[in-house]
Amino acid sequence: MRAITYDRFGSAGEVLTLEEVPTPSPAEGEVLVRLKTSGVNPSDIRARAGGRPGVVKPPFPKIIPHSDGAGVIEAVGAGVPADRIGERVWIWNGQWQRAFGTAAEYIALPSAQAVRLPDETTFEEGAVLGIPGLTACHAVLGGGSVEGKTVFVSGGAGTVGRLAVQVAASSGATVLASARGEEGLEAARTAGAAHVFDYTDADLADRILDATGGRPMDRIVEVEFGRNAETNARIVAERGTIAAYGSAKDMSPQIPFYPLMFKAVTLDLVLVYLLDEEERRRAVENLTSLLTRRALDLRIAQVLPLHQCAEAHDIVAEGRRAGSVLLSI
Structure with a gap:
């Protein structure tokens, strides 16, 4: 699969690379999501630039950035109902304490971290929900x-x-x-x-x-x-x-x-x-209710193709946006 990766801290243009990496397989309790969009957040920029306090080198040998995204479940691991296959979902904590996030064609992650996307919500809007x-x-x-x-x-x-x-x-x-x-x-x-x-x-x-x-x-x-x-x-x-x-x-x-x-x-x-299970459940329920009622205007500033990830990072870092910046995959 195509993915954006980095293995050292630095500026977006210097360290972000588009490459082919193995497509993951869902382990027990996991789902495999074919991503349509990936959200770029300020926390992603700080993580890639080495801006988190006390962190002097990347925590993994190779990192696929971004915690937010949306797509369709293509496969499930043992213990996950097969009827989740084909479900439209949005992702939370895609790259939190994990090496591989959403700036890729696929992500495998625990089933609970792929939340059903309301029918009224687009994949672009779904990539704004996680953070x-x-x-x-x-x-x-x-x-x-x-x-x-x-x-x-x-x-x-x-x-x-x-x-x-x-x-x-x-x-x-x-x-x-x-x-x-x-x-x-x-x-x-x-x-x-x-x-x-x-x-x-x-x-x-x-x-x-x-x-x-x-x-x-x-x-x-x-x-x-x-x-x-x-x-x-x-x-x-x-x-x-x-x-x-x-x-x-x-x-x-x-x-x-x-x-x-x-x-x-x-x-x-x-x-x-770091929300606990009950806090996250309530937040997801509240968010889903608001989305279903179409009570939220999820403002999208710009959607760039995957290979322009470095430019997307620079746009967010420099504040050149009025809304979310996304990657289309």
């Missing part, structure tokens, strides 16, 4: 229903943030969001945010509370935890939750501990790779 979709669903709904609550989404024009706005709005919350520039603000607004704010505003906390008549946020979905810790401490409600899935601009933040403690705030650090 962005599950992150948005868990960050918004991981603590339970948000119906009737106020939810603030930081970075509401980003891939995860814009999905989080849609998840919250479709789940009955009043949603507020931050973004930057007219295009970003409009993206958050059309996703379902009742109020949008420029995140560079020096008076951001005051403007948010003015918009709600002083009502604080029951839940905050945060993409830049360190940069926004002070603002969030001001706007979060007593016993509220800050669900943070990123802090790239300040990876060793100082936090306003006492303002958060005296509101009994819960800090939920979201890493969808």
